[in-house]
Amino acid sequence: MQKLPMDLTGKNILVAGAAGFVPSHVCQLYLEKGATVYGLDNFITGSKSNIELLSKFEKFHFEERNIFESIPEYKDVKFDYILSLASPASPIDFKIIPLEIMRVNSEGTLKLLELAKAHGATFLEASTSEVYGDPEIHPQVESYVGHVNPIGPRSCYDEAKRFAEALTMSFHTRYNVDTRIIRIFNTYGPRMRPNDGRVIPNFVNQAMDNEELTVYGDGSQTRSFCYVTDLVNAIDHVLMLGDHMPYNIGNPDEYTIKECAELIISALDSKSVLSFKELPKDDPKRRRPDISRVMKLGYLPKVTFAEGLEKTASYFKSLK
Ligand code: UDP
Numbered sequence: 001m002q003k004l005p006m007d008l009t010g011k012n013i014l015v016a017g018a019a020g021f022v023p024s025h026v027c028q029l030y031l032e033k034g035a036t037v038y039g040l041d042n043f044i045t046g047s048k049s050n051i052e053l054l055s056k057f058e059k060f061h062f063e064e065r066n067i068f069e070s071i072p073e074y075k076d077v078k079f080d081y082i083l084s085l086a087s088p089a090s091p092i093d094f095k096i097i098p099l100e101i102m103r104v105n106s107e108g109t110l111k112l113l114e115l116a117k118a119h120g121a122t123f124l125e126a127s128t129s130e131v132y133g134d135p136e137i138h139p140q141v142e143s144y145v146g147h148v149n150p151i152g153p154r155s156c157y158d159e160a161k162r163f164a165e166a167l168t169m170s171f172h173t174r175y176n177v178d179t180r181i182i183r184i185f186n187t188y189g190p191r192m193r194p195n196d197g198r199v200i201p202n203f204v205n206q207a208m209d210n211e212e213l214t215v216y217g218d219g220s221q222t223r224s225f226c227y228v229t230d231l232v233n234a235i236d237h238v239l240m241l242g243d244h245m246p247y248n249i250g251n252p253d254e255y256t257i258k259e260c261a262e263l264i265i266s267a268l269d270s271k272s273v274l275s276f277k278e279l280p281k282d283d284p285k286r287r288r289p290d291i292s293r294v295m296k297l298g299y300l301p302k303v304t305f306a307e308g309l310e311k312t313a314s315y316f317k318s319l320k
Pocket of ligand 1: 091202203221
């Protein structure tokens with residue numbers, strides 16, 4: 001098996017969406033490995049504090065940009081890797097900024113792919129488990145083509161990511177660009193927005209404040225949660241060692257949402273109780289990645305849900 005390169009000194013990496021939760025951890029990993037990282041973000045959902053944190057590294061360069069409008073020319077840089085990580089990804093974003101989501105994953109991704117073609121760079125598209133929609137097979141394998149509602153409340157994200165995958169694959173087949181597609185499953189950890197609307201930040205913050213935990217539906221729907229450092233490690237494996245076919249990345253450790261709520265209450269020693277709310281339309285019933293493909297590259301998730309929750313809770317506490 002090929003080994004993961006640990007020293008990336010001399011490599012230039014462009015990260016679109018650098019101020020976001022997962023991308024900021026990706027930037028950090030590559031800066032720690034010695035690469036020069038160029039970040040782009042328009043702060044639509046990303047946070048300035050992530051950029052401040054990354055700016056402590058000498059080899060981090062940042063430009064505020066909306067990549068579906070334009071990207072810098074980068075005349076004096078030759079990129080080795082270009083990472084398309086710029087999309088808002090929370091269901092609350094789908095309601096508020098659906099057109100921005102569709103444009104960044106189409107026009108934005110196209111601009112990044114053209115740049116990768118011009119630079120001879122390896123291109124990575126951060127796609128999502130959402131391309132499977134409400135899946136009819138379980139666990140989800142990469143060969144499953146999905147069950148997506150094209151006009152539902154999640155479609156601006158699901159279909160935009162399906163388009164981004166198609167665009168990426170077309171640049172590979174038509175222009176022989178070295179491409180990667182990752183399908184990210186539910187990820188959590190420090191630097192998530194506390195008001196992100198997703199289940200882990202909601203439950204952890206509610207439990208810390210001894211407020212009711214808002215379980216949507218009867219809480220029998222499942223998700224499989226991956227701690228952010230594991231996810232970033234999986235991205236590194238795919239980028240450095242993978243091929244152009246899609247990779248599921250995440251942690252197959254699966255919980256019902258009700259179990260997840262109960263675990264968080266007990267881990268935080270909280271007095272909260274559960275409060276059941278209406279289930280949003282098209283909410284996937286079960287989700288668990290089959291990660292055998294990425295495991296063949298040497299990836300294995302390491303952080304348990306209990307450890308990850310503890311780290312996430314101390315992060316949210318530090319913000320109070
Ligand atoms: N959810 C919940 N309460 C919340 C937020 C989310 O019960 O306060 C549920 C949501 O309906 C879904 C699951 O938790 O079934 C995961 O939701 P999230 O928004 O984190 O991500 P998704 O996997 O749906 O994109």
